[in-house]
Amino acid sequence: MTPVLRFAPSPTGRIHIGNSRTAILNWLFARKSGGSFVLRYDDTDLERSKQEFADGIAQDLDWLGIAPDRVEYQSKRFAVYDAAAEKLKASGRLYPCYETADELERRRKRQLARHQPPVYDRAALKLTVEERQALEAQGRKAHWRFKLEHRIVEWDDLIRKAQHIDTTNLSDPVLVREDGTYLYTLPSVVDDIDFGITHVIRGEDHVVNTAVQIELFEALGGKVPNFAHHSLLTGADGQGLSKRLGSLSIASLREQGLEAMAVVSHAALLGTSDSIHPCADYRELIDGFDLHKLSRAPARFDENELRGLNARLLHMLPYAAVKDRLAFGDEAFWLAVRGNLSTLADAQYWHNIVSGMVTPIVAEADRDFIKTAARLLPEAPWTGDTWKAWTEAVKAETGRKGKALFMPLRLALTGLDHGPELALLLPLIGRERVVERLSTN
Ligand code: GLU
Numbered sequence: 001m002t003p004v005l006r007f008a009p010s011p012t013g014r015i016h017i018g019n020s021r022t023a024i025l026n027w028l029f030a031r032k033s034g035g036s037f038v039l040r041y042d043d044t045d046l047e048r049s050k051q052e053f054a055d056g057i058a059q060d061l062d063w064l065g066i067a068p069d070r071v072e073y074q075s076k077r078f079a080v081y082d083a084a085a086e087k088l089k090a091s092g093r094l095y096p097c098y099e100t101a102d103e104l105e106r107r108r109k110r111q112l113a114r115h116q117p118p119v120y121d122r123a124a125l126k127l128t129v130e131e132r133q134a135l136e137a138q139g140r141k142a143h144w145r146f147k148l149e150h151r152i153v154e155w156d157d158l159i160r161k162a163q164h165i166d167t168t169n170l171s172d173p174v175l176v177r178e179d180g181t182y183l184y185t186l187p188s189v190v191d192d193i194d195f196g197i198t199h200v201i202r203g204e205d206h207v208v209n210t211a212v213q214i215e216l217f218e219a220l221g222g223k224v225p226n227f228a229h230h231s232l233l234t235g236a237d238g239q240g241l242s243k244r245l246g247s248l249s250i251a252s253l254r255e256q257g258l259e260a261m262a263v264v265s266h267a268a269l270l271g272t273s274d275s276i277h278p279c280a281d282y283r284e285l286i287d288g289f290d291l292h293k294l295s296r297a298p299a300r301f302d303e304n305e306l307r308g309l310n311a312r313l314l315h316m317l318p319y320a321a322v323k324d325r326l327a328f329g330d331e332a333f334w335l336a337v338r339g340n341l342s343t344l345a346d347a348q349y350w351h352n353i354v355s356g357m358v359t360p361i362v363a364e365a366d367r368d369f370i371k372t373a374a375r376l377l378p379e380a381p382w383t384g385d386t387w388k389a390w391t392e393a394v395k396a397e398t399g400r401k402g403k404a405l406f407m408p409l410r411l412a413l414t415g416l417d418h419g420p421e422l423a424l425l426l427p428l429i430g431r432e433r434v435v436e437r438l439s440t441n
Pocket residue numbers: 008009010042184188201202206
């Protein structure tokens with residue numbers, strides 16, 4: 001059996017670090033198992049779903065290196081859901097209810113006041129045909145609830161291990177609204193059956209849904225897939241991320257100049273028994289992927305950790321990985337500066353230091369020293385050894401060593417007291433500019 005995975009975002013906004021983690025886990029599972037990956041837009045809420053968000057999500061996934069094998073929109077499949085609903089009505093599992101939201105709310109409050117669980121009391125099941133007709137004659141439209149079996153639903157969760165949920169404690173879920181539109185539950189199960197989904201990996205906020213959905217899979221005669229519910233992300237402070245998710249959208253992380261593979265490495269390794277480390281491509285993540293490595297504890301997401309990971313990734317990336325995105329410089333430039341970057345955009349800064357205008361800094365006490373250094377500059381062509389040859393000559397003549405030797409040279413050549421190795425920068429700056437920078441004072 002070839003696994004079929006799916007990622008099912010609602011296109012009512014863009015995806016963020018939390019749901020992209022779900023997408024990445026599904027993608028890794030599909031790639032590792034030789035399976036396929038379905039992107040399913042859960043857009044039954046026609047009012048809030050927008051094509052621009054669906055397009056944005058497709059772009060976000062593409063940037064993350066996820067290439068769906070199949071794309072589906074629930075909004076194009078209403079006829080299939082209608083057929084499933086009819087089947088459930090015929091078997092008595094989907095029944096009409098006429099309570100208004102106010103009536104339900106009053107009932108719920110009464111139950112709570114009596115210390116009863118606020119579970120729907122199935123009053124609508126007791127309506128006679130005449131009572132129903134009377135309600136409809138008043139203009140009331142039915143919404144439709146799925147009649148749960150009130151039993152223990154069990155499954156062997158690939159992350160949480162054995163699960164048991166008693167559906168006696170749950171309200172029969174509304175599957176179809178008064179206006180005939182569908183809530184997420186039924187379309188999701190119908191699609192999982194139709195698309196042959198074998199594994200559903202999603203957040204643990206869906207654990208209770210899973211019990212309901214398993215009853216629904218069975219009621220529709222479908223094969224129940226394997227389930228894996230991963231823990232949710234919290235902020236570094238242990239609180240939920242919901243308020244900050246806007247700035248943690250994949251689009252925003254990309255705009256902030258983070259590397260896709262830093263986001264992917266972070267999302268894939270967070271909350272697992274593996275250390276969080278940068279992976280330059282998917283290979284290592286796929287090889288090491290195993291749902292058993294995921295912890296049930298909430299995974300702490302720390303934006304600073306992601307930024308640190310981004311820098312560590314850049315520090316190890318070969319030139320080929322950035323060549324197309326670097327508008328300037330060559331391999332030697334990249335190898336010289338990559339260790340000093342937080343984001344790729346910082347390369348521009350170092351490019352300016354190498355070949356733009358620099359204001360050399362020469363302390364009064366270093367003037368003669370800099371003059372001597374300028375006199376001892378080796379002739380071109382310059383190589384990676386030039387710095388060593390030059391500074392040894394300067395050391396021999398001036399008697400300076402260590403910081404007293406190197407720092408005045410760095411300040412004069414770059415106008416900064418920190419930066420990439422000067423042995424690598426020197427040939428990039430080139431003799432002409434070096435002569436100029438050393439003679440400014
Ligand atoms: N649209 C649902 C969500 O984003 C999908 C959940 C699922 O994977 O079934 O929560």
